[in-house]
Amino acid sequence: MPPPGLPNNLKEVHSSGSGDWFPEAEIRYYTNVFVVQDGKLLLGYKKRGLGIHRYNGFGGKVEAEESTLDAALRELKEEAGITAPLVHAGTLLFVVPGEKWAHIDIFRADKYTGTITESDEMRPEWFPTTDIPFDNMWESDRYWLPLLLSKQHFSARADFNREGEKHIPMKWWIGTASKAVSQSN
Numbered sequence: 001m002p003p004p005g006l007p008n009n010l011k012e013v014h015s016s017g018s019g020d021w022f023p024e025a026e027i028r029y030y031t032n033v034f035v036v037q038d039g040k041l042l043l044g045y046k047k048r049g050l051g052i053h054r055y056n057g058f059g060g061k062v063e064a065e066e067s068t069l070d071a072a073l074r075e076l077k078e079e080a081g082i083t084a085p086l087v088h089a090g091t092l093l094f095v096v097p098g099e100k101w102a103h104i105d106i107f108r109a110d111k112y113t114g115t116i117t118e119s120d121e122m123r124p125e126w127f128p129t130t131d132i133p134f135d136n137m138w139e140s141d142r143y144w145l146p147l148l149l150s151k152q153h154f155s156a157r158a159d160f161n162r163e164g165e166k167h168i169p170m171k172w173w174i175g176t177a178s179k180a181v182s183q184s185n
């Protein structure tokens with residue numbers, strides 16, 4: 001059974017952890033973009049803020065009166081210097097008790113235009129899709145990123161406890177939807 005906050009028509013791919021899901025809270029919307037080309041995945045080494053010193057896709061908060069897609073395009077331009085045709089790949093609910101729930105819309109692009117450029121926030125780096133640095137990414141990414149790479153639309157929830165700057169994974173659930181990956185623009 002999918003956890004609270006996810007649609008209930010999903011097929012489980014992976015789940016882990018124990019205890020109860022953390023209680024509901026207000027939702028804040030984020031984006032995250034992964035560019036995949038010629039068997040390589042573009043990641044950014046985060047130089048500041050949430051997820052510092054770890055690799056991630058490019059993204060951030062959706063601003064007021066901005067669509068999710070526009071936010072994703074803006075963050076990709078700000079953080080990596082490029083633009084790309086984005087396809088919605090899945091959704092991740094990122095939960096920390098006492099904080100707003102982060103609803104992260106995750107996009108994939110198979111091509112891009114512009115010159116990849118380091119920003120204040122991210123240092124872009126290509127990795128072979130067979131050698132992704134999961135040990136240096138958010139803990140549950142290893143379970144859903146393969147679904148993004150194989151173009152299966154997914155929904156996931158990951159609950160963490162925060163200890164200072166550290167996020168300790170408590171429980172997570174990842175599933176796929178029957179709907180095919182659709183073009184979002």
Ligand SMILES: Nc1nc2c([nH]c(=O)n2[C@H]2C[C@H](O)[C@@H](COP(=O)(O)OP(=O)(O)OP(=O)(O)O)O2)c(=O)[nH]1
Binds near residue numbers: 032051057060061158
């Ligand atoms: N891959 C992955 N990404 C995550 C997880 N949790 C989480 O917040 N993120 C993403 C969502 C956002 O893309 C990014 C956090 O955004 P941010 O705090 O840097 O937002 P921002 O760029 O608007 O921040 P700022 O400019 O205001 O400092 O991290 C997770 O578990 N896995």
